[in-house]
Amino acid sequence: MRIVIAEDAVLLRDGLTRLLTDKQHEVVAAVSDPSALLTQVAAHRPDLAIVDIRMPPTFTDEGLRAAHTIREGHPRVAVLLLSQYVVAQYAADLLSGDIRGIGYLLKDRVADIADFLEAVDRVGSGGTVIDPEVVRQLLSRSHRGPRLHALTDRERQVLTAMAEGRSNTSIATSLHISEGSVEKHVASIFGKLGLLQDRETHRRVLAVIAYLQL
Structure with missing residues (x-):
């Protein structure tokens, strides 16, 4: 699977890149802000974008808004959103349209490597993953x-x-x-x-x- 990662925390971004690469996925780009994310998605048309909800410059909902832009402009690109905390409104916004190829996970879930990789595969193949805590x-x-x-x-x-x-x-x-x-x-x-x-x-x-x- 071809994947773009958007995560401003360097350690997590590098960790995700290494984890996915080890599992034979191709990380075509790993960026730290929503603008770069949109540029790389347009350039590579990946199968999946893994996106942190809170990114620069305000660290509020930039990633979520970028995800909506991706879904509107590139509907075949699946999106897996990562969040530090459960925010019900984020889930509501995310689930307001077609949810094929959509996921919303808490970042703690990444620590369970098997579950995270299963979520990546499910969302990337057009499925839906919603964190149990959400x-x-x-x-x-x-x-x-x-x-x-x-x-x-x-x-x-x-x-x-x-x-x-x-x-x-x-x-x-x-x-x-x-x-x-x-x-x-x-x-x-x-x-x-x-x-x-x-x-x-x-x-x-x-x-x-x-x-x-x-």
């Missing part, structure tokens, strides 16, 4: 919703895994239940939340996350 906080914010109260504990577990972008097979493995049971839980969740089932997993995640942010 999902937990979104669920917590929506806890008072009467429809969420109707979910069983197991359905909440399935909903959380589903919102992270996991497939039914992955959910079954993580919860130690059959895939058939997962399908039944998913159908029940959609029914209780008043959401129409969609064959596209990514649209399903978008619908669930959007609902949780109401």
